[in-house]
Amino acid sequence: MTDQDFADYLAPGYVADDVPELSALAAARPVVGTFISLFRGTEAEVLLRLLVLREIGHDTDSPRWSPDALRRRFAYLDAVKLETVLKRLREHNLLSFGDDGHYHLSDPGRNAVAALGMLLRFDDTEDAELGFLTAQLAGLQATGSVNAEALGHLLSKLNDLTLHFEDAIASGSEFRIVESRQRLSANGKWLDRGTEILRQLLADPEAPFDVARIAQRIGLAQSRLARVDAAFQRALNKIETQRVTLGSSGISSSDVGLWLRRQNADTLLAMAQDAITDTADLRLLAGGHELLDRAEVALCDIERSQAQSVEMPPPDAAPAADRPEEEDLRLLTHFTGRLNTLREDAPLHDLIGGGGFHHAAYRMSLLAMLADASGTSEEGPVGEFLKIPMDVIFEDTLVDVGADEIARMTRGIVRPRTSNIND
Incomplete structure (x- = not known):
């Protein structure tokens, strides 16, 4: 060739x-x-x-x-x-x-x-492909020649089965769900055999990486298939609640559907000849009162739509602002000046006090930001505050305050740097 x-x-x-x-x-x-x-x-x-x-x-x-x-x-x-x-x-x-x-x-x-x-050799109820692939894999394992290609075929088959079963559940058809459930049950022994093979492969520390990787994916696919049976049962329970029994005959809608599925096309055609019309008689769908109610609703909708004004309002100039709004930083600038005058160590709770809890919490957040600041490039009042040569030291204990709506708070010290004191 x-x-x-x-x-x-x-x-x-x-x-x-x-x-x-x-x-x-x-x-x-x-x-x-x-x-x-x-x-x-x-x-x-x-x-x-x-x-x-x-x-x-x-x-x-x-x-x-x-x-x-x-x-x-x-x-x-x-x-x-x-x-x-x-x-x-x-x-x-x-x-x-x-x-x-x-x-x-x-x-x-x-x-x-x-x-x-x-x-x-496989039964009609069994999946010949799944049985053949599993048997082939068992033979390869017995001879120590399992490869990624053989595992890939089995993984592809398991994923295909999962999609088939999910489609059966999504269809809502009782017959497809029952048929798929029987198919899953018939292949149970092959799934169990595949699980045993995977356990032995994954327990082998010398298994090649590509073989171990596909074996893990096969294990996940088999786990999804193991959960499908419960999904089948939930779907059948839901269908059971919607099943209709024809009078006291004991015959349900499922029995009628099963009987119809067993009939050939000619029989179904003969049954439907006088039961289906090409066009429906509208007089059977609505009487005079129903038509009058619908007409009244339609007329009211027409009148309401005509009464509504669809014109846009005339344009108007937006009011001009004297100057853009600015953030109120007076508390920040005041606290900056207060710290700049500090020449010796001061307790943390003394510095943040004054003006109530909200002002104290704001000063506490500023000091926490000052403790974390290093080489900042901020400009304006915030930048000036962060450039204050001051160290904030927080301790692990609490101190009783009893003022400015503060009962207790973290103990700490605000300490000017030595260079600042010498200056």
Whole structure:
């Protein structure tokens, strides 16, 4: 297989080596070729090849078959068609013909039949894909060859199941919810088996990072699926409250819906012929009193809309302000001057007092801001306050005040810096 084989399928400027995923498949040509030769042709031809391969590999005690034995085993097949099938299987290395004149399965043929047999063994109620992926993962774990790709397939399937179940719940259909719940219950053993595999993977300290990461995501997906059953039950309980029973017959609306679902299209069409009209008779929808009430409401709405004025008021000039409003900083400037005259240590509660609780709280916040200020670049009254050479020291104890609406407060000292005293 060369780049020329892909020339018609790749975009201009690309070759097969530019697509790593395509190169990996091209490198597995023998395996891919096995399935191509097995499944190419009509459906009847494919089924006949699978039939012959499975029967040849079915007898474990005598895996080699003579041509006469095969003709007797497949006596129900046309002899010419049987020879054609055997010839194709032999030419494509699915069936081997030994020097002793006997047929037997080749290794690629046995692998293909085994993989197909794994899929055919699942029940109709089970999810064949989930069972196959879980069984495949268990086999890889047993041989110590679990990889991120196999885990990724299982994660994708679990996420797809979650979306399917959420759609069933959102639909509000009792039949879809019951069907989805049965599907979840049928796959319970595969979910449990997958949980066991994940526990062993995550408990392995030498597991590769990409394998452990996907295994954790699979665990989260399985946790969401475990909560779906409770969501199914809540949805069914809600539907139960809305179910209608037809008189005292014991037949509910769900029974009627189930019976209708079992009927074919012709039966439903015959039932609906005289039950559905193309146009509704408006006289059946409203009587004279109802029409009069509606007309009165509509007339009142028309009169009300005409009476309302829709004109905009005339424009008016906005009043001009003499000067922009300024923040009242008189208390700040007064407190700044008071601190500038301080030459020795002063108790904190003495400095903030005066004017009641609100003024004291404001001075307390200013001193706390002064204690945290370092290299400030503020301008104006606030900048002048923060540049005062003063240290504010807060202690861990409380002091009784009993004045200016303050009972107790944090003990502290306001201390002028040495450079300021010397000046």
